[in-house]
Amino acid sequence: MYILHDNTESGNAYKVRLLLAQLGEPYRTIQYDVTNGETRTPEFLNRINSNGRIPVVEFPDGRFLAESNAILYYFAQGSDFFPTDRWDQAEVMRWMFFEQYSHEPFVAVAKFILTMLPPDSPRRADIPALHEKGYAALQIMEDRLQDHDYLVGDKYSIADIALFAYTHVAEMGEFDLSPYPAIRTWIKRITQTPGFIPMYPEDWKK
């Protein structure tokens, strides 16, 4: 069985949990407290991921695959969650690289600072700059979603999963999603896809 090296607060890890749930792929998780340095121990760095990050998937044969979007790519191959058209495949990649470069470093990091660090953390000073860049990323998504149901083609794919993870909890980083109606409709649409599981089961509000 696959082992997901996981953290419940990580949107990057949730991407993997969501895809594996929608694929019906069984796995078990090992949880790490990221703020406590549990992914920076010598054991973790030597055996699991030298980059000191989760998620990592451990395969039954003992191999490890890091980087959330690479994991999505691996598991989505040959499934309904990855398009067959070459152009659409490239567009999935375009959105996934956009997510890691232009969205996650701002939308996810604001959530991290505001929910995981103490209220007197000096990193709170970063919030205005994170909001500015995060809103720019949200606007790019809004523009696409104003006349499309999903990010690529007409179909739900790992591009949507990759962007959904931190977008749907952007308010935890004090982003206001009310000026983004297309994003809010898309979030609701994704929660209605078959096999959807929430990031925070106990807190989920319908």
Add this chain to the structure above:
Amino acid sequence: MYILHDNTESGNAYKVRLLLAQLGEPYRTIQYDVTNGETRTPEFLNRINSNGRIPVVEFPDGRFLAESNAILYYFAQGSDFFPTDRWDQAEVMRWMFFEQYSHEPFVAVAKFILTMLPPDSPRRADIPALHEKGYAALQIMEDRLQDHDYLVGDKYSIADIALFAYTHVAEMGEFDLSPYPAIRTWIKRITQTPGFIPMYPEDWKK
């Protein structure tokens, strides 16, 4: 013919120039002065890339593909530069996402600040933090390359192209590559691959 919306100082754009050269794919380029806001004009944002970045490839049918590593992925399909094995394909993705999240924002940005901004730029204060994180990324590459010729499998791929682009000019960002002998050997190995073209033709030192 393909049009590459390009900038000669951009390692991300050079990735595309290198792959297209090695594929023997003809294209023409349009150059943008990034520091002058030429990729942030309304025309560029509306027509070419709403994210305001190069490289972007314009296809003969008028479509645009953004994100350097998504462009590599598109053109490498079915070529020797993308593996056929599913695990190796995922590892290519793992290294390309590593590049955009854990390498480029530090190694490339240090080069940008030190070579493109004025010497009294306040962003020079970021250099120590960029060096710390950039060296961490270089060490991860060094560990892999100590006992492998290339980043994935035994073969040159777009993972190498993606990481080569900014690594081989890391010294322009005042990174010292002397403690990374495996990286230095790998850089030399890549310059000897068939069809290789340098990033800066006129300045290239053998």
